[in-house]
Amino acid sequence: MTALSAFAINCSLKPSTASESSSTDKMLSDLLTAFEPHDVAGEIVRALDHDIRPGVESDMGEGDGWPALREKIVAADIFILGTPIWMGQPSSVAKRVLERLDAFLSETDEKGRMPAAGKVALVAVVGNEDGAHHCHAACFQALCDVGFTIPANAGCYWVGEAMGSVDYQDLETIPDKVKETLEMAASNAAHLARLLKKQAYPGVSE
Amino acid sequence: MTALSAFAINCSLKPSTASESSSTDKMLSDLLTAFEPHDVAGEIVRALDHDIRPGVESDMGEGDGWPALREKIVAADIFILGTPIWMGQPSSVAKRVLERLDAFLSETDEKGRMPAAGKVALVAVVGNEDGAHHCHAACFQALCDVGFTIPANAGCYWVGEAMGSVDYQDLETIPDKVKETLEMAASNAAHLARLLKKQAYPGVSE
Amino acid sequence: MTALSAFAINCSLKPSTASESSSTDKMLSDLLTAFEPHDVAGEIVRALDHDIRPGVESDMGEGDGWPALREKIVAADIFILGTPIWMGQPSSVAKRVLERLDAFLSETDEKGRMPAAGKVALVAVVGNEDGAHHCHAACFQALCDVGFTIPANAGCYWVGEAMGSVDYQDLETIPDKVKETLEMAASNAAHLARLLKKQAYPGVSE
Amino acid sequence: MTALSAFAINCSLKPSTASESSSTDKMLSDLLTAFEPHDVAGEIVRALDHDIRPGVESDMGEGDGWPALREKIVAADIFILGTPIWMGQPSSVAKRVLERLDAFLSETDEKGRMPAAGKVALVAVVGNEDGAHHCHAACFQALCDVGFTIPANAGCYWVGEAMGSVDYQDLETIPDKVKETLEMAASNAAHLARLLKKQAYPGVSE
Numbered sequence: 023m024t025a026l027s028a029f030a031i032n033c034s035l036k037p038s039t040a041s042e043s044s045s046t047d048k049m050l051s052d053l054l055t056a057f058e059p060h061d062v063a064g065e066i067v068r069a070l071d072h073d074i075r076p077g078v079e080s081d082m083g084e085g086d087g088w089p090a091l092r093e094k095i096v097a098a099d100i101f102i103l104g105t106p107i108w109m110g111q112p113s114s115v116a117k118r119v120l121e122r123l124d125a126f127l128s129e130t131d132e133k134g135r136m137p138a139a140g141k142v143a144l145v146a147v148v149g150n151e152d153g154a155h156h157c158h159a160a161c162f163q164a165l166c167d168v169g170f171t172i173p174a175n176a177g178c179y180w181v182g183e184a185m186g187s188v189d190y191q192d193l194e195t196i197p198d199k200v201k202e203t204l205e206m207a208a209s210n211a212a213h214l215a216r217l218l219k220k221q222a223y224p225g226v227s228e
Numbered sequence: 229m230t231a232l233s234a235f236a237i238n239c240s241l242k243p244s245t246a247s248e249s250s251s252t253d254k255m256l257s258d259l260l261t262a263f264e265p266h267d268v269a270g271e272i273v274r275a276l277d278h279d280i281r282p283g284v285e286s287d288m289g290e291g292d293g294w295p296a297l298r299e300k301i302v303a304a305d306i307f308i309l310g311t312p313i314w315m316g317q318p319s320s321v322a323k324r325v326l327e328r329l330d331a332f333l334s335e336t337d338e339k340g341r342m343p344a345a346g347k348v349a350l351v352a353v354v355g356n357e358d359g360a361h362h363c364h365a366a367c368f369q370a371l372c373d374v375g376f377t378i379p380a381n382a383g384c385y386w387v388g389e390a391m392g393s394v395d396y397q398d399l400e401t402i403p404d405k406v407k408e409t410l411e412m413a414a415s416n417a418a419h420l421a422r423l424l425k426k427q428a429y430p431g432v433s434e
Numbered sequence: 435m436t437a438l439s440a441f442a443i444n445c446s447l448k449p450s451t452a453s454e455s456s457s458t459d460k461m462l463s464d465l466l467t468a469f470e471p472h473d474v475a476g477e478i479v480r481a482l483d484h485d486i487r488p489g490v491e492s493d494m495g496e497g498d499g500w501p502a503l504r505e506k507i508v509a510a511d512i513f514i515l516g517t518p519i520w521m522g523q524p525s526s527v528a529k530r531v532l533e534r535l536d537a538f539l540s541e542t543d544e545k546g547r548m549p550a551a552g553k554v555a556l557v558a559v560v561g562n563e564d565g566a567h568h569c570h571a572a573c574f575q576a577l578c579d580v581g582f583t584i585p586a587n588a589g590c591y592w593v594g595e596a597m598g599s600v601d602y603q604d605l606e607t608i609p610d611k612v613k614e615t616l617e618m619a620a621s622n623a624a625h626l627a628r629l630l631k632k633q634a635y636p637g638v639s640e
Numbered sequence: 641m642t643a644l645s646a647f648a649i650n651c652s653l654k655p656s657t658a659s660e661s662s663s664t665d666k667m668l669s670d671l672l673t674a675f676e677p678h679d680v681a682g683e684i685v686r687a688l689d690h691d692i693r694p695g696v697e698s699d700m701g702e703g704d705g706w707p708a709l710r711e712k713i714v715a716a717d718i719f720i721l722g723t724p725i726w727m728g729q730p731s732s733v734a735k736r737v738l739e740r741l742d743a744f745l746s747e748t749d750e751k752g753r754m755p756a757a758g759k760v761a762l763v764a765v766v767g768n769e770d771g772a773h774h775c776h777a778a779c780f781q782a783l784c785d786v787g788f789t790i791p792a793n794a795g796c797y798w799v800g801e802a803m804g805s806v807d808y809q810d811l812e813t814i815p816d817k818v819k820e821t822l823e824m825a826a827s828n829a830a831h832l833a834r835l836l837k838k839q840a841y842p843g844v845s846e
Contacts, residue, residue: 035694035739070694076653076733078726108696109742109782110567114735115694121653121726134412139380152593155369155522156568162372163365163383164727171420172368172378174345174429181564181596185611199597205432206340213430214377217423223380224419226411241488241533282447282482282527284520314490315536315576316773320529321488327447327520358799361728362774370521387770390798391817405803546824551792571781574790575773578780583832584790586757586841589781617844618752625842626789629835635792636831638823 026215028057028064029098030146031091033105033116037070044068045148045190049204050104052196053146053178056204060212062100067091069115076118080125088122095123099215100142101170103161107149107181112157120161126168133225136169140218142211143170147179148190154179171218173210178203232421234263234270235304236352237297239311239322243276250274251354251396255410256310258402259352259384262410266418268306273297275321282324286331294328301329305421306348307376309367313355313387318363326367332374339431342375346424348417349376353385354396360385377424379416384409438627440469440476441510442558443503445517445528449482456480457560457602461616462516464608465558465590468616472624474512479503481527488530492537500534507535511627512554513582515573519561519593524569532573538580545637548581552630554623555582559591560602566591583630585622590615644833646675646682647716648764649709651723651734655688662686663766663808667822668722670814671764671796674822678830680718685709687733694736698743706740713741717833718760719788721779725767725799730775738779744786751843754787758836760829761788765797766808772797789836791828796821 030053034044047066054064072087081089095101105116126136145161147154158177166172180200182188196204236259240250253272260270278293287295301307311322332342351367353360364383372378386406388394402410442465446456459478466476484499493501507513517528538548557573559566570589578584592612594600608616648671652662665684672682690705699707713719723734744754763779765772776795784790798818800806814822 035696076688078653108739109785110571111735111738111778111782113694114732114739117729117732117735120729121732124727134408136380152564152566152591153568154564154596155373156565156571158372159365159369159522159568160729162368162378163361164729166364166368166378166380166382167361167727169380171380171416172372174342174372174375174377176372177369179564179596183595183598183609184566184592185609185615186595197595197597202340202432203597209432210377210429213427214424217427218420221419221423223416226408226415241490276488284447314533315579316777317529317532317572317576320526320533323523323526323529326523327526330521358770358772358797359774360770360802362771362777365728365774366523370523373521385770385802387802389801389815390772391815391821392801403801403803409803546820548792567781567785570784571777574780574784575777575795578776578790578792578794579773581792583792583828584780584784586754586784586787586789588784588790614752614844621844622789622841625839626836629839630832633831633835635828638820638827 023061024216026062026099026212028062028100028102029094030064030066030102030104031119032066032068033113033119034068034070035113035115038068043191046104046106048191049146049148049178050102053102053204053208056208057212060208062212069119074118074122078121078124096137099219100211102144102146104146105157107147107153107157110153110156112160120164123168133227135223135225138169140222141170142173142215144176144178144207144211149181150188151182151184151186154181171214173214175206175210178207229267230422232268232305232418234268234306234308235300236270236272236308236310237325238272238274239319239325240274240276241319241321244274249397252310252312254397255352255354255384255386256308259308259410259414262414263418266414268418275325280324280328284327284330302343305425306417308350308352310352311363313353313359313363316359316362318366326370329374339433341429341431344375346428347376348379348421350382350384350413350417355387356394357388357390357392360387377420379420381412381416384413435473436628438474438511438624440474440512440514441506442476442478442514442516443531444478444480445525445531446480446482447525447527450480455603458516458518460603461558461560461590461592462514465514465616465620468620469624472620474624481531486530486534490533490536508549511631512623514556514558516558517569519559519565519569522565522568524572532576535580545639547635547637550581552634553582554585554627556588556590556619556623561593562600563594563596563598566593583626585626587618587622590619641679642834644680644717644830646680646718646720647712648682648684648720648722649737650684650686651731651737652686652688653731653733656686661809664722664724666809667764667766667796667798668720671720671822671826674826675830678826680830687737692736692740696739696742714755717837718829720762720764722764723775725765725771725775728771728774730778738782741786751845753841753843756787758840759788760791760833762794762796762825762829767799768806769800769802769804772799789832791832793824793828796825
């Protein structure tokens, strides 16, 4: 079994220096645990620890923190976008990350393949209540547009009851169904990334 | 190269007996043409020619037209959902098809795999104006939830200028960029379906 | 205080003859109760009790059940769209209703006002888990497009914890926050409908 | 006719010091022109000219540029959210603005009314292609959640043909249908804001 690498970005509205810890971090960490039996080693980075400039190019100039993150995305086999839910939607930080990935559209090789070609993406979403499916939808569409492949059951999530305020990180244990979802997502992503690493998309001659 | 099969459902609001022809049909047909060099043979069915009953089970009883379509989906390697845009959103017919696929969630095998496991899905969208990306988002999410795999660049579409009324089927030729998108989607879908047919998702032991 | 009328459509996937009762019905009924102190009398109709034909015209011909419902919408001051969540999205039945309302776009008067001008709309959503905000978003956009006015806090909803299976109708009591939301939505809708009934949108001379 | 005020935020990914001008700015300016006959005076601010910090509180501390903008929103009768489309979705900057408005949820008065109560919101969207309806949907939902009222036909937009690259600001004239939409949106918003300014939502006693 070829070793694979996963790179996760936590799009919390808080940097890692914030006093409160992040439920999104907890889920990303639970997901990386689910990847271990599949020989996938992962890294989690907090988006807000980096100065990701607004824009749709791969490098927005001096001081831009994106190029370093972009490099990690391009180096990894599996990309995991982790976002909290605010107002039923992905965070502005997740949107910023997706906008920066938009540059992939014009960075195709001679076969029309983008830098994400052959890479597999998962989307992990946590919130106090409601919004996960829409976050999956918005993120899957954008990630697929820029060349990522979405494995079966790629949407990981937890949310509480409507208008609730429980945090994922405060649950005593990971709910069984969430655990199953993480395990299936990890298994599918690892399998698919391995296949595509060995036999790349042929692309289309221009 | 193993021969593959694709099955497309046209979720137009008109049955095939309607006097007007369907732009969605035209795009699905253009997509099947793009599949030909990849040894993928396809079939297009008009959803409204069948009495697909409301519900979320695989068989809603006597007279239900869904089981026959479901059988074709399960038999094919590639599933193509074709929908027109109404009010910027997928058609009610597309929604009905997705709701019927919801039954897959409880039809898992002993490894937790749904009937769509290993099948690849594309979404083809046409409208007079605006709405394609949202249709992709909503459909990718639902299809991924029920076990389909979404290849890179799986979103095919054409829409005209804001508040316009031009039909895809009335364009003199397929716009170059649409053609490229169809070719890339077909190439990616065929490649991925072939890989997954040969090496199925292992699933997760319960 | 002028008496007002509200008309609600329950877009459940089950007709009212189904053996199981509808959680969407329960919420619509709770909402009508919240309207009582505002002198608003309401009616709830189950969409699937009527043969609403696919299409985007106000009358799709013989046997079409829509014209009778459309008449009730046009006669009422307040329109309430009630939908269950399936796959994180509004039901196909809700989509069908919205598509039929699309006809309003071409039924403007000499001031460019659609049949829904001056009418206020609320959206009530129930599900076992996740999806309410997206349902609100999709429905608000479509309803606003065809001329309805959306009062502040027009989104009523209840959903359970992620991947849960509790039904709204099986809760022992209406959760406090849901009750507050229903009361605020009713208060706002009644106030706004009353204002607009007395002083209609002037429209724009063509 | 009471004079009213409108406040517009342009959520472009470029600050106003950027060399390129903004199509979103052009549309917001066209919209303010449409407001003139209704005695509504407006101001447009570029979000990226201010250091809007990530978070969901009204003041995220020293250096936060949001409180000054929040003050303008609270002072105005009409709020206009202007966003470009990226990947078929509202910009990360628009999302950031919506997240900051989330604080309104906990800033209710003794009648449960948020700071946006009685204020009317419009959403103006421009893009090279596709995505306007989804942007309207996502923004209407979030704005309605935090207490804004959405008038009939509140969605202003222009997008070009699929995969096109024409900019709104490069069109020789405003397309007739866009002009009509702007005029109707302005007329409806001014009428509604005037009604609600004179007769405020009563709210609900706790």
